Amino acid sequence: xxxxxDLKLGDCEKELKNIPNNSVDLIFTxxxxxxxxxxxxxxxxxxxxxxxxxxxxxxxxxxxKPTGTFILNIKEKVVNGERSTYIMELILEMRKQGWLxxxxxxxxxxxxxxxxxxxxxxxxxxxxxxxxxxxxxHMYQEEVMVPIGDxxxxxxxxxxxxDKIRDESKVGSGFGKNISNWLDRNKAxxxxxxxxxxxxxxxxxxxxxxEGLPEWFIKLFTKEGDIxxxxxxxxxxxxxxxxxxxxxxxxxxxxxEYYEMVRSRIEPVELYLFEPGVKYEKT
Amino acid sequence: xxxxxDLKLGDCEKELKNIPNNSVDLIFTxxxxxxxxxxxxxxxxxxxxxxxxxxxxxxxxxxxKPTGTFILNIKEKVVNGERSTYIMELILEMRKQGWLxxxxxxxxxxxxxxxxxxxxxxxxxxxxxxxxxxxxxHMYQEEVMVPIGDxxxxxxxxxxxxDKIRDESKVGSGFGKNISNWLDRNKAxxxxxxxxxxxxxxxxxxxxxxEGLPEWFIKLFTKEGDIxxxxxxxxxxxxxxxxxxxxxxxxxxxxxEYYEMVRSRIEPVELYLFEPGVKYEKT
DNA sequence: GTTCCGCATGAATCGATAG
DNA sequence: ACTATCGATTCATGCGGAA
Numbered sequence: 159x160x161x162x163x164d165l166k167l168g169d170c171e172k173e174l175k176n177i178p179n180n181s182v183d184l185i186f187t188x189x190x191x192x193x194x195x196x197x198x199x200x201x202x203x204x205x206x207x208x209x210x211x212x213x214x215x216x217x218x219x220x221x222x223k224p225t226g227t228f229i230l231n232i233k234e235k236v237v238n239g240e241r242s243t244y245i246m247e248l249i250l251e252m253r254k255q256g257w258l259x260x261x262x263x264x265x266x267x268x269x270x271x272x273x274x275x276x277x278x279x280x281x282x283x284x285x286x287x288x289x290x291x292x293x294x295x296h297m298y299q300e301e302v303m304v305p306i307g308d309x310x311x312x313x314x315x316x317x318x319x320x321d322k323i324r325d326e327s328k329v330g331s332g333f334g335k336n337i338s339n340w341l342d343r344n345k346a347x348x349x350x351x352x353x354x355x356x357x358x359x360x361x362x363x364x365x366x367x368x369e370g371l372p373e374w375f376i377k378l379f380t381k382e383g384d385i386x387x388x389x390x391x392x393x394x395x396x397x398x399x400x401x402x403x404x405x406x407x408x409x410x411x412x413x414x415e416y417y418e419m420v421r422s423r424i425e426p427v428e429l430y431l432f433e434p435g436v437k438y439e440k441t
Numbered sequence: 442x443x444x445x446x447d448l449k450l451g452d453c454e455k456e457l458k459n460i461p462n463n464s465v466d467l468i469f470t471x472x473x474x475x476x477x478x479x480x481x482x483x484x485x486x487x488x489x490x491x492x493x494x495x496x497x498x499x500x501x502x503x504x505x506k507p508t509g510t511f512i513l514n515i516k517e518k519v520v521n522g523e524r525s526t527y528i529m530e531l532i533l534e535m536r537k538q539g540w541l542x543x544x545x546x547x548x549x550x551x552x553x554x555x556x557x558x559x560x561x562x563x564x565x566x567x568x569x570x571x572x573x574x575x576x577x578x579h580m581y582q583e584e585v586m587v588p589i590g591d592x593x594x595x596x597x598x599x600x601x602x603x604d605k606i607r608d609e610s611k612v613g614s615g616f617g618k619n620i621s622n623w624l625d626r627n628k629a630x631x632x633x634x635x636x637x638x639x640x641x642x643x644x645x646x647x648x649x650x651x652e653g654l655p656e657w658f659i660k661l662f663t664k665e666g667d668i669x670x671x672x673x674x675x676x677x678x679x680x681x682x683x684x685x686x687x688x689x690x691x692x693x694x695x696x697x698e699y700y701e702m703v704r705s706r707i708e709p710v711e712l713y714l715f716e717p718g719v720k721y722e723k724t
Numbered sequence: 725g726t727t728c729c730g731c732a733t734g735a736a737t738c739g740a741t742a743g
Numbered sequence: 744a745c746t747a748t749c750g751a752t753t754c755a756t757g758c759g760g761a762a
Contacts, residue, residue, distance in 0.1 A: 191735055194747090236737065239576040240541050246529035258523050264547055264566050266634050271736045272753030274630060277580050280753080281736065282632030283547050293522040297560050347557060349565030351549050355756065356734070366735060589754075629754065728762080734755100742748080 159382055163401050163424050164408045167417040170389045173410045174217035182221045182408070183296070183384035186372050186396050188231035189214075192244055204237055207244040208251055214389065215252050221387065225296045227379045228257070231265070231367060233284040239277070245285065252289065260295075261288040261350060265371065268355045286352070286375075301377040303345040365395045372396040373403065380405055394420030442665055446684050446707050447691045450700040453672045456693045457500035465504045465691070466579070466667035469655050469679050471514040472497075475527060487520055490527040491534055497672065498535050504670065508579045510662045511540070514548070514650060516567040522560070528568065535572065543578075544571040544633060548654065551638040569635070569658075584660040586628040655679040656686065663688055677703030 166173045189211065193201040202210050218228055234242040249259055263286035270282040357368040372395060376386060382404040388396035391409035393416065400407035401424065411417045449456045472494065475487040485493050501511055517525040532542055546569035553565040640651040655678060659669060665687040671679035674692035676699065683690035684707065694700040 188735085193735090233735075235735085239738090240543060241545060243533060243536070243542065246532060249529060250526060253526070259526065260523060261561060262524060264549070266547070266549065267755095269734085269755035270632055271734060272755080273736055273738090274752050275737055275739095276582075277576070277578060278544060278737070279582070279630055280632045282634045284735085293560075295560060299559075299562070347562055349553055349563045350561075351565040357756090726762105728760105730760090731758090733757100737752090738750105740748105740750085743746085 159404050161383070161401060161404050161406045163397055163406070165391070165394075165397070165417065165421055165424065166408065166410045167412075167414060168410065169412055170410050171214050171217060174214070174221060174389060177217075177221045177387070177408065179220055180223050181385060182387045183223055183226045184376060184379045184405075185218055185222060185226070185228040185387045185389070186231075186375050187229075187388045187390045188366050188392070189390045191232060191235060192242060193235070194237065204235075204242045204244050208248050211248060212251055212255065215257065216255055218387075218389065219256055219291065222291055224291050225294065226291065227260075227295055227297075227375075228289040229263075229375050229379075230287040230289065231284060231371070232287065233281070236278070245287075249287065256291070257289040258291065258293065259287065260290045262286070263288065264351045265367075266351060266353045268353060270356075286371075296379060296381075298378060298381060299347055302348055302374055304348055305344055306346045365393050367395060369395055369399050372399045376400055376403055376405060391420060392416055394423060397424065442687050444666070444684060444687050444689045446680050446689070448674070448677075448680070448700065448704055448707065449691065449693045450695075450697060451693065452695055453693050454497050454500060457497070457504060457672060460500075460504045460670070460691065462503055463506045464668065465670045466506055466509045467659060467662045468501055468505060468509070468511040468670045468672070469514075469658050470512075470671045470673045471650055471675070472673045474515060475518060475525060476520075487518070487525045487527050491531050494531060495534055495538065498540070499538055501670075501672065502539055502574065505574055507574050508577065509574065510543075510578055510580075510658075511572040512546075512658050512662075513570040513572065514567060514654070515570065516564070519561070528570075532570065539574070540572040541574070541576065542570065543573045545569070546571065547634045548650075549634060549636045551636060553639070569654075579662060579664075581661060581664060582630055585631055585657055587631050589627055589629045649676045649678050652678055652682050655682045659683055659686055659688060674703060675699060677706060680707060 166176075190202060192204040192207040194203065222228060232245055234245045236242075253259055265284045265286055267282050267284065270280050273280055352371070352374065354368050354370045357365055372386075372388075376399060380386060384405050386396065386400040386405045386407040387409075388394075388407070389410045391397060391411040394409055394411075397407045397409040397420065409420065411420065449459075473485060475485050475490045505511060515528055517528045519525075536542055548567045548569055550565050550567065553563050556563055635654070635657065637651055637653050640649070655669075655671075659682060663669060667688050669679065669683040669688045669690040670692075671677075671690070672693045674680060674694040677692055677694075680690045680692040680703065692703065694703065
C-alpha cells in the first residue's frame with residue numbers, strides 16, 4: 159500500500175483551513191507547552207494559552223471525521239509554586255466548542271527530569287487527553303493488547319467471559335512486531351496508564367515524546383491507509399511513525415528549520431525501511 | 442509516645458466547626474465520589490458536587506495549620522461517555538477560596554477493576570490532589586526515599602525469590618517495607634507517580650484505599666505526634682495507619698455503622714499492639 | 725562478540741542575582 | 744517591589760569505548 163506524507167510549512171491555524179471537513183481519522187499532537195519565558199520557541203504565556211489554542215482546536219474539530227479521535231499530549235508546569243490551571247480551563251472551553259472529553263490517559267515517564275526541591279518531587283507524568291466528536295468512534299483495541307506473563311495468570315481467571323470474546327476481523331497487519339501469533343489467552347487489554355521512557359539522544363535529533371507514544375495511539379485508533387494529522391509537527395515523530403505503519407499523514411510546522419529537518423528525515427525512510435538499524439519493537 | 446484517635450459521629454461540615462483554627466498538620470481523605478456509594482452517603486450528583494464540597498473545604502482551610510497539607514484522593518467517573526469535569530471545577534473554585542493547588546500526584550492502581558468496554562480501557566489511576574495554605578509547608582522528603590534504580594535492580598537479583606515477590610510492588614515507590622537502614626547514597630527521591638496495588642479486602646466496606654496510600658503521605662507530611670484529619674473516615678484506614686505511626690488523628694463519619702465499626706477496630710489495637718499478627722511497617 | 729562501566733543529556737524547578 | 748536570567752540540583756537511560 160502506498161501512503162502519502164504531506165508536510166506543510168506555515169502557521170497551524172492557517173494551514174488547517176486547507177484541509178477538508180471530516181477528513182482526518184486521528185489527530186495526535188503535542189503542542190508547545192505554556193512557558194513564562196517569552197523568547198523561547200513557541201512560548202505561549204499560561205494566561206494566554208486558552209485563547210491561543212481555541213481557534214486551532216476549532217479547526218481540528220472541523221477536519222476530524224465523526225468517527226475520529228483527537229489525542230492531546232500536554233502537561234502544565236509549576237508557576238509560582240502552584241500547578242497552572244490553564245489545561246483545565248482549556249478542557250472546559252473545548253467542551254463548549256463541541257468536543258467530547260472522552261478520556262484522560264496517563265503517560266508515566268519512567269525517566270523523568272532530575273532535580274531536587276524543598277517542597278516538590280520530580281514530575282513523572284503527562285496527560286494524554288482524548289477528545290471525540292461523537293460517543294461512537296473507531297477503536298481497534300485488539301491491536302494494542304499486551305502479552306501477560308506468568309505472574310498475571312491469576313488475574314486472568316478474574317476476567318469475565320466477554321473479555322475472551324474477540325472480533326475476528328483483525329489479521330496481523332505486517333508492520334512492526336507482529337503479536338498475532340500470541341494466543342488469545344496470553345494477551346490482555348491495557349489500561350489507561352502508559353509506561354514509556356523518554357527517548358534520549360540516539361541519533362542526531364531529539365524528540366519531545368518517544369515513538370512508542372504515537373505508535374500506540376495510531377494502532378489503537380486507525381487502520382492502514384487512514385489519515386493521521388499532527389498540527390504541531392516539531393521533529394516529526396508522529397509522521398515518521400505513521401509512515402512506517404502505512405498510515406497517510408499530514409504534518410504542519412511553523413519553524414522552517416524543523417520543517418526542513420523532517421523533510422530530510424521522511425524521504426530517506428523508504429531506503430532504510432528494511433535496514434537492521436531501524437527500531438520496530440514496542441515494549 | 443501516647444497518641445489520641447478522636448472519632449466523631451456526625452455531619453462532616455458541622456463536626457469540623459468544633460475543630461480549632463490552624464490545628465491540623467495533614468488532611469488526608471477520599472470523599473464519596475460523585476454518584477457513587479449511594480447507599481452509604483446518599484450519592485452526590487456530579488452537577489451538585491462542587492457546591493456540596495465547597496463549604497467543607499472552607500472548613501478544612503480554616504482548621505489546617507499554615508504549614509500543613511491537604512491531600513484529596515478523587516477520580517471523576519464516566520457520565521454519558523465523557524469524563525465528568527466537576528473535579529476541574531472544584532479545583533478552580535477551591536483556589537478562589539484561598540487554597541493553593543500545589544501538585545497532582547498520580548496513584549497508579551496496578552490491579553485495577555477488571556472489565557471490557559467497546560470504547561474505553563480499564564481505569565488504572567486516581568488523582569491525589571495536593572492543596573496548601575502557603576507556599577512553604579512541612580515536607581519530610583527523606584522519609585519516603587526509595588532505592589536507586591540500577592542499584593536496586595542488581596541487588597534485587599540477589600534476594601531470594603520470595604523476597605522479590607513480596608517486595609515487587611513496594612520497592613518501586615517506597616511503600617511498605619522499611620528501607621531506612623539502606624545508605625543514603627543508594628537512595629533517590631521518589632516522583633509524583635505512586636505505584637500501589639489496591640487491597641483485596643474481605644471486609645464489607647466499599648472502596649477503601651490501601652493502607653500504603655495514607656501511610657506514604659503521613660510519612661511525607663507529618664512527624665510523630667502531629668495531627669492527621671480524615672473528614673470522610675469511612676472504614677477508618679487513615680486513622681488506623683496514623684495511630685500505628687504514632688500520629689494523633691481525628692476521623693469524622695456520618696454513618697453510624699461505619700463509625701461503630703471503626704471504633705471496634707481502633708480500640709482493640711491497644712490490646713494487640715505487640716501481638717505477632719499485627720503488621721508493623723515502621724521500625 | 726559480549727559485558728560492563730563511564731558519561732552526556734533531558735518539555736524541570738527553585739532561589740539568588742541583576743536590571 | 745516586580746520581572747527576567749542563571750546556576751545548582753538530580754537520576755534513568757542509552758550510547759560508545761574498554762576489558
